Amino acid sequence: xxxxxxxxDLSYQVGPKKLLERISFAAKAGEVLAIVGPxxxxxxxxxxxxxxxxxxxxxxxxxxGEALEALPQRQLAARRAVMLQNSRVAFPFTAFEVVRLGAxxxxxxxxxxxxxQLALSALASADAAEFTERNFLTLSGGEQQRVSFARALAQLxxxxxxxxxxxxxxxxxxxxxxxxxxxxxxxxxxxxxxxERVLVIVVLHDLALAxxxxxxxxxxxxxxxxxxxxxxxxxxxxxxxxIFEVSIVAEHCHGTPWRQLEGSQSSTAFSQQRRVSAST
Ligand SMILES: Nc1ncnc2c1ncn2[C@@H]1O[C@H](COP(=O)(O)OP(=O)(O)OP(=O)(O)O)[C@@H](O)[C@H]1O
Numbered sequence: 001x002x003x004x005x006x007x008x009d010l011s012y013q014v015g016p017k018k019l020l021e022r023i024s025f026a027a028k029a030g031e032v033l034a035i036v037g038p039x040x041x042x043x044x045x046x047x048x049x050x051x052x053x054x055x056x057x058x059x060x061x062x063x064x065g066e067a068l069e070a071l072p073q074r075q076l077a078a079r080r081a082v083m084l085q086n087s088r089v090a091f092p093f094t095a096f097e098v099v100r101l102g103a104x105x106x107x108x109x110x111x112x113x114x115x116x117q118l119a120l121s122a123l124a125s126a127d128a129a130e131f132t133e134r135n136f137l138t139l140s141g142g143e144q145q146r147v148s149f150a151r152a153l154a155q156l157x158x159x160x161x162x163x164x165x166x167x168x169x170x171x172x173x174x175x176x177x178x179x180x181x182x183x184x185x186x187x188x189x190x191x192x193x194x195x196e197r198v199l200v201i202v203v204l205h206d207l208a209l210a211x212x213x214x215x216x217x218x219x220x221x222x223x224x225x226x227x228x229x230x231x232x233x234x235x236x237x238x239x240x241x242x243i244f245e246v247s248i249v250a251e252h253c254h255g256t257p258w259r260q261l262e263g264s265q266s267s268t269a270f271s272q273q274r275r276v277s278a279s280t
Pocket of ligand 1: 019037038040041042045046
């Protein structure tokens, strides 16, 4: 079967600066794909390309074999929902209104009542029901993030009436969440992937969480795809040290050997020291 998404030789340049260089990979329905990498590696830029928000300078992105840029807006909105790092809301909308917007453009076949219901159940799924009538702009960062996740869920649910093949794109969705909500959000995303065949693409900073939740992890470094890690072939300590410019000090890991740490559920076992640069 055609890949859900296939990226070939994707490059993106702003002026003389190359933000992404010759990136190629493909992903299937039902997969959780994490994207990790140091600050400035190009993770958000790549997600902007994959979502259709920006066009690559070179290369192609195919969604189920069709060129991304050729997809009509409504079809694209039904196929993929995106949760950005910082959701900007220009007006003092309630959380309900923000989430309902997700179901608006793609839920045309649904009654107003059905769309309202979708928004309410998305808020509940994201553990954000208590904010339903609150002004979005007055919510805390983590609360806003839960509402933004609900909005993406509402868009997927409404889009399902038009498209069965769907992609959920999440840019650092857990950055402001406490550990309970981090795990709940990632678990929810994984269930969507494994039970409903949604392709989930998620930018994460926490390597241990990426390892635990994703089927594969794309590692970006300076705009290039350094490697793709899987549970069978996890990121090696050496590669992590090289790409993230840290030293992982085994004796500081509370007796946890690195091998176990690679499969650990929590990033708290990480103990890192800045590497003294070779030039100093
Ligand atoms: N319009 C632009 N013009 C010039 N440089 C840009 C532009 N947009 C992004 N960049 C640069 O491109 C690089 C990649 O940015 P991007 O936001 O994709 O990184 P990231 O991997 O998501 O980083 P972070 O982990 O900090 O969120 C950064 O160095 C950023 O400063």
